[in-house]
Amino acid sequence: MTTAPALDVRDLTVGYGERTVLHGVSLAVPRGGCVGLVGESGSGKSTLVRTVIGLQRQRSGTVTVADDGPPNPVQMVFQDPISSLNPHRRVLDIVAEPDTIRGVGTRSDRREAASELLARVGLDPHRYGDAKPGKLSGGQAQRVAIARALMAKPSLLLCDEPVSSLDVSVQARVLNLFAELREETGLSMLFVTHDLAVVRMISDDVCVLNEGRIVERGPTEQVVTHPSHPYTRELLAAAPRLPRA
Amino acid sequence: MTAFPATESTAPDLSAPILSVRELTTTIHTRGDARAVVENVSFDLVRGRSLAVVGESGAGKSMLIRSLLGVHAPGVDARVRGSARVMGVDMATADAFERRRVLRESIGMIHQDPLRSLNPTYRVGTQLTESRAFGNQRPSRRSLHRRAIEAMAAVGFRDPVREARLLPHELSGGQRQRIGIAAATLNEPALLIGDEPTTALDVTVQKRVLDLIDEMRERTGAALLLVTHDLAVAAERCDDLIVMRAGSVVEAGPTLQLLTAPEHPYTRALIDAIPRLDGPRTRRLCTPTEGNLS
Numbered sequence: 202m203t204t205a206p207a208l209d210v211r212d213l214t215v216g217y218g219e220r221t222v223l224h225g226v227s228l229a230v231p232r233g234g235c236v237g238l239v240g241e242s243g244s245g246k247s248t249l250v251r252t253v254i255g256l257q258r259q260r261s262g263t264v265t266v267a268d269d270g271p272p273n274p275v276q277m278v279f280q281d282p283i284s285s286l287n288p289h290r291r292v293l294d295i296v297a298e299p300d301t302i303r304g305v306g307t308r309s310d311r312r313e314a315a316s317e318l319l320a321r322v323g324l325d326p327h328r329y330g331d332a333k334p335g336k337l338s339g340g341q342a343q344r345v346a347i348a349r350a351l352m353a354k355p356s357l358l359l360c361d362e363p364v365s366s367l368d369v370s371v372q373a374r375v376l377n378l379f380a381e382l383r384e385e386t387g388l389s390m391l392f393v394t395h396d397l398a399v400v401r402m403i404s405d406d407v408c409v410l411n412e413g414r415i416v417e418r419g420p421t422e423q424v425v426t427h428p429s430h431p432y433t434r435e436l437l438a439a440a441p442r443l444p445r446a
Numbered sequence: 447m448t449a450f451p452a453t454e455s456t457a458p459d460l461s462a463p464i465l466s467v468r469e470l471t472t473t474i475h476t477r478g479d480a481r482a483v484v485e486n487v488s489f490d491l492v493r494g495r496s497l498a499v500v501g502e503s504g505a506g507k508s509m510l511i512r513s514l515l516g517v518h519a520p521g522v523d524a525r526v527r528g529s530a531r532v533m534g535v536d537m538a539t540a541d542a543f544e545r546r547r548v549l550r551e552s553i554g555m556i557h558q559d560p561l562r563s564l565n566p567t568y569r570v571g572t573q574l575t576e577s578r579a580f581g582n583q584r585p586s587r588r589s590l591h592r593r594a595i596e597a598m599a600a601v602g603f604r605d606p607v608r609e610a611r612l613l614p615h616e617l618s619g620g621q622r623q624r625i626g627i628a629a630a631t632l633n634e635p636a637l638l639i640g641d642e643p644t645t646a647l648d649v650t651v652q653k654r655v656l657d658l659i660d661e662m663r664e665r666t667g668a669a670l671l672l673v674t675h676d677l678a679v680a681a682e683r684c685d686d687l688i689v690m691r692a693g694s695v696v697e698a699g700p701t702l703q704l705l706t707a708p709e710h711p712y713t714r715a716l717i718d719a720i721p722r723l724d725g726p727r728t729r730r731l732c733t734p735t736e737g738n739l740s
Contacts, residue, residue, distance in 0.1 A: 242648050368502040369719050369720055373731035373732070399721050436650065
């Protein structure tokens, strides 16, 4: 039994050439917790994600992922679900891929496990298992991407704007799926988005990133109702709102 | 939407609709197959008012805009029935010359990403005034340049003389959209059409761009037809609302009334599917299902 957080980022400084994009960012995702990371274009959100999964080298600071679990403890869910799936492969094989790569079980074992996960994310495996990604809608493709990520039994699910390109009703279904998965499986998530309302629904804590620095952090509800940093206040004031019935 | 009776008169009348759409139906024909993408849509838009068309992907929002402008993508066999009159001119039946005149003089179009509609090799100041270089009066180059500088200053560029010399890719998304607005409002059109004009922008930039559209409208009295997938944007910026689904109008009416007391289950479901920043925190969103869409 370990109490180390699922993700621990300390004093992370990352830059490209002359430009520094992240200035000493620290954040932690506790086991079973979900932290929202909110920021606008150019805030450094994507750089943070890239650094966590090792696509970008830091200048200083550390990224520690709890590694008492699977060989690939971090799994990603991307913004554009269609382009994150291999168009030539069938859905079941795509979902089974993490186990295929590691050589776990036989092909039929893996397809069996993949079928269960597909059903878990709300896709009928008999109907969609042998389909190719081109036949899927955006919301269905995002479910396949989530099922594939779950196949690797990750200690951390890193979601980079996973609902930003979806229609509102599809977005609602995928957000509900994330909420269910969190409650049922105790999945740890870092949820990166530009949308504070989405963060409010999905995550307990939030970090607000502005120009490479975390300017505010805290329980989501408190940050949304009593923002303390001027930038957070600006974000909240700019967000268009629906009238209440 | 104000329910004005359809009039055949084209006499100048300030209360006459700037845009009047009647029973507009568009079918796309492909190899013996016909599919209706806009079905029986009618509405009026009068001077100074704003109307939002909202709906999800495939609702027919963009096809509605294309149909009422009489502009379809090359190679697409779109057949339009019904009428769409802009300042009294039926865009479906007008000849090409007349349609171009209306497009140039009466309509300002703001696209989602002006980068796609801007020529990457021309300086933004030059193409801003391109629409002025055609038509009946041909102003001098110098006066066009002066007009471009003024227009850029009006949309908030701090140093327009320098910024007019930039190429489109040298601008940020928000700056490009301000160029888009400057271009759309240059001829002081009676009708501004925004096709998801802020969808690609950050919320803080979105607010500035929408404020700017409001300011320009206040200055010129232009009517606004705003196509958006974002109900909250429509709620904050438009007087009236049309909700579309699968090519048809599901519900239409004054924005506040429609959003606080929707009559159609689909409108209700769309509203409930949106995560909110105010009110009690929701753990689950309502999702429109085939069952409650009757």
